[in-house]
Amino acid sequence: MKLRANLIIGGALFALAILVGLLAPWLAHTDPVMDANLLNAEEPPSWTWWFGTDDQGRDIYSRVVYGARVSLTVGIVSQLINSVIGVALGLSAGYWGGWWDDVVNGLTNVMLAIPSLIFALAIMAVLGPGLTSLLIALGLTNWSFTCRIARASALSLRSQGYVQAATVLGYGDLRIMTTQLLPNMLGPIVVIGTLGMGSAVLSEAALSFLGLGVRPPFPSWGSMLSDARDQITTAPWLSVFPGLAIFLTVLGLNLLGDGLRDILDPQSRSRRT
Amino acid sequence: MTGAPLIEVEDLRIDLDDGSRRVAAVEGISFRIDRGETFGLVGESGCGKSITALALIGLLRQPLSIGGGAIRFEGREIQQLSAGRQRELRGNRIAMIFQEPMTALNPVSPVGRQIAEMFVLHKGKSWREANQLAVEALASVRVPAPERRVKDYPHQLSGGMRQRVMIAIALACGPDLLIADEPTTALDVTVQAEIIELMRNLCAERGTAILMISHDLGLVANVCRRVAVMYAGRIVEERGSADIFRAPSHPYTQGLVASLPRLGSRAALGRTRLKEIAGVVPAITNFPHGCRFNPRCAHATDICRTTVPGTDVLEAGGLVRCHHHA
Ligand SMILES: Nc1ncnc2c1ncn2[C@@H]1O[C@H](COP(=O)(O)OP(=O)(O)OP(=O)(O)O)[C@@H](O)[C@H]1O
Ligand code: SF4
Ligand SMILES: [Mg+2]
Numbered sequence: 001m002k003l004r005a006n007l008i009i010g011g012a013l014f015a016l017a018i019l020v021g022l023l024a025p026w027l028a029h030t031d032p033v034m035d036a037n038l039l040n041a042e043e044p045p046s047w048t049w050w051f052g053t054d055d056q057g058r059d060i061y062s063r064v065v066y067g068a069r070v071s072l073t074v075g076i077v078s079q080l081i082n083s084v085i086g087v088a089l090g091l092s093a094g095y096w097g098g099w100w101d102d103v104v105n106g107l108t109n110v111m112l113a114i115p116s117l118i119f120a121l122a123i124m125a126v127l128g129p130g131l132t133s134l135l136i137a138l139g140l141t142n143w144s145f146t147c148r149i150a151r152a153s154a155l156s157l158r159s160q161g162y163v164q165a166a167t168v169l170g171y172g173d174l175r176i177m178t179t180q181l182l183p184n185m186l187g188p189i190v191v192i193g194t195l196g197m198g199s200a201v202l203s204e205a206a207l208s209f210l211g212l213g214v215r216p217p218f219p220s221w222g223s224m225l226s227d228a229r230d231q232i233t234t235a236p237w238l239s240v241f242p243g244l245a246i247f248l249t250v251l252g253l254n255l256l257g258d259g260l261r262d263i264l265d266p267q268s269r270s271r272r273t
Numbered sequence: 274m275t276g277a278p279l280i281e282v283e284d285l286r287i288d289l290d291d292g293s294r295r296v297a298a299v300e301g302i303s304f305r306i307d308r309g310e311t312f313g314l315v316g317e318s319g320c321g322k323s324i325t326a327l328a329l330i331g332l333l334r335q336p337l338s339i340g341g342g343a344i345r346f347e348g349r350e351i352q353q354l355s356a357g358r359q360r361e362l363r364g365n366r367i368a369m370i371f372q373e374p375m376t377a378l379n380p381v382s383p384v385g386r387q388i389a390e391m392f393v394l395h396k397g398k399s400w401r402e403a404n405q406l407a408v409e410a411l412a413s414v415r416v417p418a419p420e421r422r423v424k425d426y427p428h429q430l431s432g433g434m435r436q437r438v439m440i441a442i443a444l445a446c447g448p449d450l451l452i453a454d455e456p457t458t459a460l461d462v463t464v465q466a467e468i469i470e471l472m473r474n475l476c477a478e479r480g481t482a483i484l485m486i487s488h489d490l491g492l493v494a495n496v497c498r499r500v501a502v503m504y505a506g507r508i509v510e511e512r513g514s515a516d517i518f519r520a521p522s523h524p525y526t527q528g529l530v531a532s533l534p535r536l537g538s539r540a541a542l543g544r545t546r547l548k549e550i551a552g553v554v555p556a557i558t559n560f561p562h563g564c565r566f567n568p569r570c571a572h573a574t575d576i577c578r579t580t581v582p583g584t585d586v587l588e589a590g591g592l593v594r595c596h597h598h599a
Binding site (some may be wrong): 160161162164165166167168169170171172175179180183184186 | 377390
């Protein structure tokens, strides 16, 4: 099997981001919050300060490294919530049909009609800023695509011989959904999930930029960008490095999603075998 | 054990609701199968064999529904059972092998797991025990090296092997009745014979009754002790397998028997064309009045076009539904 470049590069970028987040205490040079020192405020990048320092003299490199934790936690956890909601609703709607299908369809259409970031903003406004609110807001607002795909897959899989065979063999609905339908639709769900993680990382940045994200002084890439707003001309390194971190992570997730689509797509899979 | 037959179908009607009206897809279906017995249901495509089988296991879904009559399993009416009780029967007491063996296995699950699932589902076994039983089940359908084969995915197996796996799954819980709906149509002739032989032997060993469904009278009569011939939603003749070849009574059955190649006959050697029954099977919404075979029947008279023939008991044993039967 030929591994595609987008899969390798995307996977490597995503793995790098995860490693950085996991190993932050060892990779960081200083404590991202406590080690403020006005004596070396707004130093440009150098051998001592790889990514420079901010107006309180905190090491940007260390803050970017720690920031990976927030961005990835939000990206991964909120997308997992979205995937679980989307699959549960879409799968059951496609399999059962009837009034439940109508309800889920209506709900999905509403979700698709409201831009998810606006919806998340509204939820954040109610819950207040913070990591938990971020996870809830982003986890509840981006499941409609997963739901659509799960529903469409369930509809087409429902008439497959092995699903009917399972009914004949006395499988209950739940068992059919988990053993016959879910494993056979996992490919597209994983692809959408990967791409969704990328957009969740971006949404986190956007919400934090608006001051609704993780509470300062703990760093997230979005809140660092937000803090750097006023110094973008005088100290551009304050925005460049967190921006680059967001860019590379999202790029990696998108490439990974594309690469996974190439190998998980049933059509390209049947071409291989 | 009671004296009741294993399964008894009485005057069953299945309605097809096409949105505007109900038509009977099958009607007046009656038969019984005793424990360990082999019974065949034969008829042309679309005559209602599969939906009759689905009715037996309580799986008719819209637009099809039971419109009348009764189905009794060990004396208890299936329609009276709750959905949960019906589900407990399926796969456990009544199992079914499918028309398309190629697609009846889950492509992303190892075959051993699919067999084991039956023990977990119906017998409350742990996965560890169930996996062990799955190996034994694969061995019983004569799959070589079953300890290794349980880990295979369906696409790694040939059509014949897959059908053996299907049989292993169906017989896993030791059902009392095995319904085999065209179990071998997708297989080539030699494999077909092997599979049929295997199924017959296993069921005979375990005392499992067989309801075999096919359009192939020769195949069914070979496996089953008794055969019912269906035409356009009704059973037209029910006989012992030997009798139906020796002296078919209904004109449609006579046509079927005449169209079978006989061993060593000119037709079997491909020198003459087989005698076919002229005409086409009527559409479900457009069944003729009276006897539904009358447009194609050489013996048809006026009464055939107006009055539905009743079921007559033959002196030689068996039932036939024809005004002028032999
Ligand atoms: N889900 C359904 N919706 C509408 N009509 C149906 C449905 N299932 C079966 N029918 C109709 O009921 C009749 C009997 O179908 P059935 O599948 O029992 O035929 P069969 O005897 O098994 O034929 P075959 O040999 O082709 O399998 C057919 O005319 C068919 O068109
Ligand atoms: S009832 Fe009449 S039409 Fe029908 S099979 Fe008998 S002879 Fe033929
Ligand atoms: Mg059929």
